[in-house]
Amino acid sequence: MHRVNWKALIAAVAGSAISQAAATEESVTTERAPATQRNFVTCPIVMDTLDVPCWVAEYEGERYYLTVQTGRGGGSEVYPFSPMLGHEVLVEGTISDEPRICGGIVLRDAKLSPMQDVTPGCGKVVPGEGYRTKGSRPIIPDGDPPGDRVNTAIPQPPPAVSREELAAQYRADVEARAQREWLVPYFFDSNYLPFPAEQRTVDEAARYAAEIGASRVEIVGYRGATILSEGGRVVEKAGIAQARAEKIADIFEFFEVPREKLAVSWNEEPEHSNGIRDYEKRRVTIRVVP
Amino acid sequence: MKLLRTALEKGRRHAYWIAGGTGLVIAAGMVAVADDTPTQGYAEDSGWWSPGDDRVFPERLSIRNNFGSIGIVNADGPIETKGHPFFEPIGGNGRACVTCHQPADGFSLSLETIQQRWADTNGQDPLFDPVDGANCPNLPQGDPESHSMLLEHGLIRIGFPWPYKERFDPWSAEEPEFTIEVVRDPTGCNTDPEYGLNSDNPQISVYRRPRPTTNLRYIVDPSYNLSGRFNNKTGVPLPVDPKTGAHTALPIMSDGRADTLEQQLADALRIHMAGSIDDLSPETVQQIINFESQIYSAQDFHNVAGSLTEPGGPPALGPEALRDGRSIINGNNWRSVTFLDFEAWRTDEPKDEQEAFRASVARGNDLFLERPIWISEVTGFNSIGMGNPYKRTCVICHSVHMTGNDFAPGVMDLGVNNKPWADAGYVLDNTHLPLFKLTCREDVPPHPFAGRVVYTHDPGRALLTGLCHDIGSLVMQPMRNMASRAPYFSNGTAKSLEDVIDYYDARFDMKLTEQERQDLINFLSVL
Numbered sequence: 001m002h003r004v005n006w007k008a009l010i011a012a013v014a015g016s017a018i019s020q021a022a023a024t025e026e027s028v029t030t031e032r033a034p035a036t037q038r039n040f041v042t043c044p045i046v047m048d049t050l051d052v053p054c055w056v057a058e059y060e061g062e063r064y065y066l067t068v069q070t071g072r073g074g075g076s077e078v079y080p081f082s083p084m085l086g087h088e089v090l091v092e093g094t095i096s097d098e099p100r101i102c103g104g105i106v107l108r109d110a111k112l113s114p115m116q117d118v119t120p121g122c123g124k125v126v127p128g129e130g131y132r133t134k135g136s137r138p139i140i141p142d143g144d145p146p147g148d149r150v151n152t153a154i155p156q157p158p159p160a161v162s163r164e165e166l167a168a169q170y171r172a173d174v175e176a177r178a179q180r181e182w183l184v185p186y187f188f189d190s191n192y193l194p195f196p197a198e199q200r201t202v203d204e205a206a207r208y209a210a211e212i213g214a215s216r217v218e219i220v221g222y223r224g225a226t227i228l229s230e231g232g233r234v235v236e237k238a239g240i241a242q243a244r245a246e247k248i249a250d251i252f253e254f255f256e257v258p259r260e261k262l263a264v265s266w267n268e269e270p271e272h273s274n275g276i277r278d279y280e281k282r283r284v285t286i287r288v289v290p
Numbered sequence: 291m292k293l294l295r296t297a298l299e300k301g302r303r304h305a306y307w308i309a310g311g312t313g314l315v316i317a318a319g320m321v322a323v324a325d326d327t328p329t330q331g332y333a334e335d336s337g338w339w340s341p342g343d344d345r346v347f348p349e350r351l352s353i354r355n356n357f358g359s360i361g362i363v364n365a366d367g368p369i370e371t372k373g374h375p376f377f378e379p380i381g382g383n384g385r386a387c388v389t390c391h392q393p394a395d396g397f398s399l400s401l402e403t404i405q406q407r408w409a410d411t412n413g414q415d416p417l418f419d420p421v422d423g424a425n426c427p428n429l430p431q432g433d434p435e436s437h438s439m440l441l442e443h444g445l446i447r448i449g450f451p452w453p454y455k456e457r458f459d460p461w462s463a464e465e466p467e468f469t470i471e472v473v474r475d476p477t478g479c480n481t482d483p484e485y486g487l488n489s490d491n492p493q494i495s496v497y498r499r500p501r502p503t504t505n506l507r508y509i510v511d512p513s514y515n516l517s518g519r520f521n522n523k524t525g526v527p528l529p530v531d532p533k534t535g536a537h538t539a540l541p542i543m544s545d546g547r548a549d550t551l552e553q554q555l556a557d558a559l560r561i562h563m564a565g566s567i568d569d570l571s572p573e574t575v576q577q578i579i580n581f582e583s584q585i586y587s588a589q590d591f592h593n594v595a596g597s598l599t600e601p602g603g604p605p606a607l608g609p610e611a612l613r614d615g616r617s618i619i620n621g622n623n624w625r626s627v628t629f630l631d632f633e634a635w636r637t638d639e640p641k642d643e644q645e646a647f648r649a650s651v652a653r654g655n656d657l658f659l660e661r662p663i664w665i666s667e668v669t670g671f672n673s674i675g676m677g678n679p680y681k682r683t684c685v686i687c688h689s690v691h692m693t694g695n696d697f698a699p700g701v702m703d704l705g706v707n708n709k710p711w712a713d714a715g716y717v718l719d720n721t722h723l724p725l726f727k728l729t730c731r732e733d734v735p736p737h738p739f740a741g742r743v744v745y746t747h748d749p750g751r752a753l754l755t756g757l758c759h760d761i762g763s764l765v766m767q768p769m770r771n772m773a774s775r776a777p778y779f780s781n782g783t784a785k786s787l788e789d790v791i792d793y794y795d796a797r798f799d800m801k802l803t804e805q806e807r808q809d810l811i812n813f814l815s816v817l
Contacts, residue, residue: 017624048681069681082676143625196522
């Protein structure tokens with residue numbers, strides 16, 4: 001990760017720092033994320049709340065709610081990637097006017113990326129302060145406990161499109177040998193495909209390519225950057241776009257899509273969206289051509 | 291502790307005989323006489339099963355252990371061991387599969403059995419073959435000091451070429467992401483001029499416990515995975531069985547290096563038995579796999595709890611429950627929790643010692659299912675998006691219904707190999723183990739919790755993949771037959787059930803009360 005603190009650089013170099021900005025990924029930028037956004041790197045905090053723990057972060061004297069403890073799986077498709085103590089977390093989200101959760105401002109459409117390097121002592125466990133939160137998984141086993149107790153997990157909202165509808169669409173596309181595209185998102189500096197959503201996305205794309213006997217599969221990897229609320233940017237490490245694309249290609253080949261049908265490319269130039277949902281630029285696109 | 295001491299004392303007096311088919315139990319004080327009818331078993335000391343023995347492995351038998359007895363179901367019926375390849379020396383050093391997978395020890399090897407075998411044969415049994423039954427192959431044979439890892443800790447030496455010559459699988463590093471230095475070498479093998487890291491054929495030696503070859507239907511089923519074709523922990527595809535095309539879940543062997551039982555057999559022949567699977571016919575290979583795939587075992591009698599298989603008792607206990615149970619079911623769900631229920635034993639007013647013990651086991655199961663723990667810094671768990679820490683209970687990881695291994699495929703790093711977690715509470719005795727310093731390159735993702743410099747007693751899966759992320763990670767073991775096969779954990783550093791519980795207590799700061807601790811110990815002792 002390349003992180004430039006705009007304020008520090010201006011303070012360190014008198015006079016002409018801005019005019020001397022070089023055209024590299026470490027260049028000074030006067031950009032900062034819009035006031036509606038909160039993009040920052042910090043050490044996470046987990047609150048020992050009932051029924052499940054609550055993750056928050058502090059930034060410029062304010063507490064922000066990140067997520068409740070969820071886990072992976074359990075019937076839903078998308079879960080936040082919970083932070084890790086011992087790692088800084090990149091928080092990217094839009095300030096919401098929803099009621100606070102765990103005393104923290106809620107960030108809508110938030111993406112949480114644990115930074116890869118270990119930062120000893122980063123983060124802490126704190127008492128629950130009397131807040132109560134429920135998550136998609138209980139602390140005890142899933143499902144309904146014996147006796148009079150009830151499952152405390154809150155059911156996940158149904159997806160916008162049901163699995164049955166998605167499966168039907170998939171079958172129809174296979175029948176029609178339609179061209180299809182998939183987008184695989186990533187956490188910051190990560191080449192990891194979490195369970196379940198990203199793994200299922202790639203699995204489906206590879207299965208589709210094999211089923212229709214695709215003539216070509218275009219795999220393009222991208223490298224992202226995030227404009228921070230304090231100014232400056234964090235930029236993903238060099239080579240990540242290539243690594244992402246090549247890993248997806250390796251997976252397709254493992255699933256018996258011939259290598260010669262894979263058109264693999266990448267864009268090393270970091271992309272961002274001026275601080276709004278910059279995380280969407282961290283991606284691999286897959287296009288299966290019949 | 292009082293209950294445990296009482297159990298051990300009673301163990302020396304009990305003997306009983308189970309007639310297979312009738313379920314008749316004849317209580318303590320009678321000398322058990324084994325009927326020659328193949329279908330009947332006996333619960334004496336069945337003794338060592340030597341390669342080439344001419345015996346009958348019955349349909350059902352019980353073998354005494356310190357906690358009571360282990361029950362074994364040979365579901366396909368009795369067999370003659372003479373000529374059966376599981377019981378015959380099929381390699382070049384006199385060993386058979388049964389050498390390291392003894393029925394009395396839950397088809398693993400207990401330290402007690404190893405020591406007895408040494409005494410009975412003056413160290414001449416093929417078990418002590420220097421290739422891996424010695425601390426290092428070139429040490430003086432016949433000297434107990436040369437075999438201290440096996441004799442004192444129950445460990446077999448596994449040597450890995452280092453660095454490896456070719457990638458283990460498509461997801462491994464082309465070249466290892468880390469370097470290895472030897473920090474401590476109690477056995478001398480890792481610094482040996484012939485077998486060490488700086489030898490002409492450099493290798494690294496680690497020391498591991500033999501894994502049980504029983505209840506395999508709960509471990510090896512090809513449907514054993516959560517996310518179809520992917521390893522949900524690593525985010526890459528699962529290996530494929532070349533014969534069936536089914537994806538496998540890395541459950542075999544401590545580092546998951548065998549995808550199928552056939553591959554495990556090939557590996558064992560090559561590195562443990564001085565043989566080759568190429569020397570076996572396909573029918574012989576299948577005969578071995580068939581045998582081990584239909585062996586079910588569990589504790590069936592406990593010196594204090596009594597019969598574990600009586601009608602109306604806890605439904606998950608005893609080998610018949612495993613034979614008849616449903617496999618590849620997620621035990622982290624109330625519909626099918628790992629060891630079902632112990633309601634038959636639950637009471638707040640026990641009338642005697644037996645009822646008190648049984649009630650303790652029931653509480654132990656409650657703790658297993660519902661006692662919250664802050665699970666932290668476990669690679670392959672906290673690092674895959676669960677969050678670090680993650681507050682849940684034992685069953686979140688010990689989630690295969692009926693056996694308590696991991697329902698999610700792949701490896702995890704509990705901490706028994708890597709510092710500082712291996713030293714949590716100073717519970718585990720690891721001073722006899724080698725210690726390595728692994729330094730990860732700056733351009734690769736570091737170990738999620740240890741960072742770029744990792745001190746470890748066993749790099750685990752990382753010796754195959756070369757990935758920093760995998761340092762110390764291993765496949766979780768099932769929880770059955772723990773009464774039969776001390777010591778525990780892959781490196782044998784937990785000498786007793788007490789050590790197992792005390793390690794978890796320290797590792798995850800559980801703050802167990804003395805009652806909770808004893809309840810969990812008692813619970814483990816009946817599985």
